[in-house]
Amino acid sequence: MAALPEGTPCWADAMFADVEGAKAFYGEVLGWTFGEASSEFGNYTQAYSDGKAVAAVVPPMPGEEGAEVRSAWCLYLASPDAAATAERIRANGGELVMGPLPVGDFGTMVLARDPGGVAFGVWQAGTHEGFEKQGAPGAYTWAEVLTREPGKADAFFPAVFPYGTRKMEGDEVDYKIFEAGGQPVLGRMGMGPEDLPPGAPSYVNVFFAVDDCDAAVAKVTERGGKVHLGPMDSPFGRFAAVGDPQGAAFGVIDLGTTTGDVPVMTDA
Template sequence: MTEVPPRHPHGAPCWVSLLAHSLEATQDFYSQLFGWVFESTPQPFGAYVRATLNGRAVAGVGELPRDRHMAVAWTTYFGTEDADATAELIRDCGGTVGVGPLDADDAGRMAIASDPLGAVFGIWQPLRYDGVEVMGEPGSLAWNELVTRETSMVGKFYSAVFGFEPEAVVSADFDYLTLHLAGHPVAGIHGVGQALPRDRGSHWMTYFAVADTDDAARHVVELGGHVVRAPRDSAFGRLATVADPEGAVFTVIRTAH
């Protein structure tokens, strides 16, 4: 009997997904970087594959329609028990719902939205697929962090929509909120002020765990990607910000423990 993974609590990041121009080339890059194995998944909006690591789901990759010339980026999805009700709440709290809610075959119900400062995210109401089945192991999701101008207003938005309990980092020069659910940290919001990238604006950053940050950054370059911000040490582990060959930015991190 197959073990069913634990359900992600309402509001917790539960999935990450990438829309790419070349599905084949993108699969090749991430399979070599993280050891992912891909399997096709029926979707109403085009070709889509689920990435697995040792048989456990870690991420999704879809192919953009050929006539869509949009930036390629990873999208963080938050779990919800009712996608339609959450979409309505997003609108009521000053956000925008751009796609959906709609059924993703029989896997679940989803929508794509943006917060009041423009950061794009998804919501996922699971039916057949709960979301990621492993976190924190090399090659899997480690953390999700909103990079935005300042934390106060947008922090209230996410708390109102998903029920987060925000905890501020007390520092004169560091604007950061850790978002908790039932006492556990599940995501972060980093206010970077004028350092916000002009070409990206507010955005959710996906962190993937790796065994060695420096090796992973070198491997990204060897596979045709590039390093956005060189490997560096942090309170949470050594990390580097990188981009795949199509320009999708993500962070690799070797956790301190």
């Protein structure tokens, strides 16, 4: 597979105290199946849709089993040189949480936060090149940085990755899109005090495609998850923001059910 443009989302995973519970939940909601846990790499377990790798789940690291684990999806952005990306993260006010860390011959990872506290990952591919399926039911399709400090995100991400930036016209929402290789790859939504619960961190919301948004939301609630927003229609698909029973937030979107005109975007 050809190398992805730098900064393109390429993988997603999440840590769960109850991995078997997470597997049951996402298996029901997104139709995922799961491979064997890799004991050499902390029982990291890949998820599959139609036999293609789409994400992974992992238990807490040794020493964290008894601690309260905040489950959250982590989006990884492609890099040809994880060490160089890590230096730019540090130089632009970000925090390096882990890495650069070689993961066997699979690749090299970095875990980081932007100056506003948004957690994300960096992945320099080796034999593991990332998503084997995208933009179809059961697979990753889009992600948005939801941040209380949009100015910090706007300065940070284009300094770390070679992003172009476009903004949505109008004053209704503070929304921008980061582009890599001339293609939109990541959204950025400014969040007000009423948009995120007190104490909840700014974060990257990862969207997975589904055949039917309303049916997926029903499965979320039936399996003990929560609905944070929606379902609602948009020009990009009918979507909802939800959370799993362990607190990890994500989105579901039916890309085939669209309503309205695509917003006008201008150079930021």
